[in-house]
Amino acid sequence: MKKLVYGLIILLAILHQDFWLWDSEYLVFDIVPIGLAYHAGVSLAAALLWAMAIKYCWPDDVEVLEEEIAHDSDATGGAA
């Protein structure tokens, strides 16, 4: 799953280069130029993919470090 999520993020970065919309004047709802609407969609997709990254790719070593920090803090009576 981890590889899939990172793969999708790379795919999103590739799809960011929307050369097929470069010259388009199409307006979404007669208001928003398609080139802008598409990239607003890229932003939405980025949020979704980073949510997936947090669920499936959370760094294990940070968990270990957090435990060490908590342990050190307990050992010193919580002094910073």
Add this chain to the structure above:
Amino acid sequence: MIAAISPAQTSVWIILGYLGLLVALGIVTSRKFKGTSNDYFLASRGIGWFLLVMSLFGTTMTAFALIGSTGESFKAGIGVYGMMASWSGIVHSAVFFLVGIKLWALGAKHGYVTQIQFFRDRFESDKLGILLFPVLVGLVIPYLLIGVMGAGVTIEKITGGAFPDLFAGGGVGPTAVKAGAIPYWLGSGGICIVVLVYVFLGGVRGAAWANAFQTIVFILLGIITFVVISDKLGGMKQATAMVLEKNPHAVRRTIRENEPMTRYTEGKKEFDKALAVWHKKPADSRGAVPNAPKKPHGITQLHFLTYMFIPLSVGMFPHLFQHWLTAKSAKSFKPAVILHPLLIMIVWVPCVMLGIWATSAMIGDPPRPVIPWGQGNPNAVLGQMVGVLTRGDGAGILPGLLTAGILAAIMSSLDSQFLCIGSIFANDIVAHYLGHDKVSDRQKVVYGRVFVILIVVVTYVLALQRPGSVFTLAVWCFSGFAGLFPLVFAAVYWKRVTKAGAYACVLVMAATWCVLFAQAGYGAKREYLFLGMMPVATIVAASTLALIVVSLMTRAPSEKTLAKFFER
């Protein structure tokens, strides 16, 4: 008997009221201040997820996001969103997730307060701090300039006519100042003082609270601005239709032959007239040659693609590093990683729409352009739109509120930058060389404050020279930070990176940046590209290559250091 208050004066009082609120917030947060430097610079590492989301977003969104994005889309069309905003949504979150969380953990474990402390330790080099200090401060100054200049321009444009007895105004052309407007020097100086006051009172906690408050304010008021302006232009459909009719290239990233370019052609006519008048004047009283309007051009694929390197800069912003360290736990980062692209979208899409509408918007009878055809100052576009289109409403209430929103975006970055500059001076220079045991906590805070005042004075004096467009300044500043990204990424992920590799990375970044900046006429050539690419691509490539090659040629770091920074 109360004298009548003009709409422009009402706007001024609203802005002053908002600034007063911020100072009050600083006073409230100062009550939570524990008196230690750890609390002043890092809020005792106790910031929860909500304040972290708001701080990270508020800090990365500057005058650049509101004023720069509107101004640049006014100049170059919708492509600015794809280049800056949607790349940022992908890359900023990647940096928070891949680098920020790790640095938070290492900072909490080893007690780091600044970036330089981390790098000194990671690369087993005291002198690396000496090299990094001027580089980081030197790059933060243009970042500060973006905010200070943006604030001065916005206030000046929006307060025209407020106090004609006090301020005469004057000037000609795009930089003309309306009589009664609060002058640029006063507006930008006043904003510096307000931010200094609330930062000094509340430290990073005060800045985080102010950021949260200001981020909410600028998002809400940004949306209100968008709705009000689109309404004034006859609705969103009508506003976009005017663009298609007069300047259709703004909705694309290409230029077609024989298409209408009303802004350029009308601007050219005005320029030709102004030039004829200039030639007729006696040589000793001509003044500067009028600026010719620039013909719009498209955005190339390579230019668009290489913008992806710019948002890497967040990995090396010292003020962002400081915000990362304030987090209560690694989990506090989760909402920030997810929400950041969405918040960027909420702010940028309306600004880009306002920018393209500004190219073609007409008002009045007979119709005249909202932004004069000859307008050459993209920094002023948003302020002008708000000022011209909403002046009559609510006796100046709306323009005042909207200006407060713009200033909120500006100040929510300035505060963190002021703090981090003070922090790196107090911790990495004063305490580091005098000895942390010889400098008390209170002294660190005092040294930090004194250095910040010095930097703010320098920035303010530079801002008075109006050195360039907000967007151009930002791009060069971000390019430098992005060029240092390989350093932080390797420090966290590559065991083989060495001290010599780190030096090579910083020096090559600085050298490449200086050469390209000089070739760009020190920012004067606003559209400068190197080999058809954004200069940042070359800077990042050169610094990465130097880091890798020199690291592989030199001795690997000690086992002790590797054990300290990497899981075995």
